[in-house]
Amino acid sequence: MRVLGVHGVGNHREGVEPDVAAEQLAGVWRRHLGRGPLGAAAEAYELTVAYYADLLQEAGGQSVGAVTLDDLDAEAEELLRAWLDEQGLPAEPPMGLTAWPFRQALSWIANRDLLPPDRVETFVARLFKEVGAYFSAANGARRRTAARDVVLGALRERAPRVVIAHSLGSVVAYEALWRYGDEGGEPVDLLLTLGSPLALPHAVFHRLDPAPSADGVGARPPVVRRWVNIADTGDLVAVPRGGVARRFLGVDEDVTERIHAFDFHLVANYLATGSVARVLGAEPVTAVAG
Structure with a gap:
């Protein structure tokens, strides 16, 4: 099963080529999926990660x-x-x-x-x-467009069955999936968002492209067949609690549970949860040879 991961904040790998950074992150994601209930079954996923963190950095700025x-x-x-x-x-x-x-x-x-x-x-x-x-609106939203285009390019190239998007990555993936559908992309069986700020009023929700409807409602990208959101009860990013299901039409599950007492937002802890294993286990897996 082809799985595309879209990473969240804090993943900039200074001095590392984007392709190498994407490969490194895919290894990290695969390892943490494997340490959860999925165990060795995670090895059957053809997992790649779309890397865009370098595009959000200022040239010559701080790490x-x-x-x-x-x-x-x-x-x-x-x-x-x-x-x-x-x-x-x-x-x-x-x-x-x-x-x-x-x-x-x-x-x-x-x-x-x-x-x-x-x-x-x-x-x-x-x-x-x-x-x-x-x-940022500076330079015609150049960074936003570039980051979104990386994810859109990965969708075109990989035609994934599943998209797992964490943190800010859920925002980038959401916008890219709308464009992917508009251009006739292959259906995505599952969008799994983790620690997502998509429903955060004014900071994120009202800035999305496409924008919410006049009555303040967003929607699942039409190319996505099923959408599940998972949030730690203490995740400071995934606010308001339960907001994804309230703000967006077409969310099949919005799960809130205690995942970790202190590292509440780490993708490593999300990927190793029973909820992620349950959701991914519902998707048929085709073994990848080689």
Whole structure:
């Protein structure tokens, strides 16, 4: 069975050729699928990963691991504030301030979820640096188009039966799948989204292409026959909880479960879950020789 993976944030491999980076990521994904309930059955999947992370980096800029909140531009900060609106912050922060400063808000979230504040800040800065780069209108949305074209090219070349998309990758895959269908691409039996921010109001949902309908509803790409979404209950990216099924028509399952206490967003932990094994196990597997 041909499976296409579309990676999320934090996967930029500096100094590595895109084809090599894609091959490396495919090995990582295959290994983590195999350590879950699928076990050796994962070896039967003809898995490739579409790599676009290099296209979201600034030339000569910092590596993604070094990103801090101070590195976010105005567009990324706007997305971050939209995300904070979904986090249940108290209406008024301490000392009568009229708006939550970013670090203070992230510290509150870290305390609420019993997470290390520095870890939350690093994670959020990295997330919105890349999400901001993807949605940036600068240069005619050049980065967005280029990233989407990588996934579209992989769909054309591989004609996968299954697309697994994680984090920001679910956004790129969603938009690419609409275009793939418009050009008469082969049907995709399953779209499996993991830790997806697709339903996040204003930061993501209202910026999608194609845009939601006038009454605020998105839809499953017509080329996709079945759509399953899985989110960790503590995943800070997959908000609002249960939002994918509420916001999009044609979602067959929207599963929310506890996957990991601290590494709630890692694709490695998602791929090894029983839910992923169950969903993939429902798809017929054709062994690949060689």
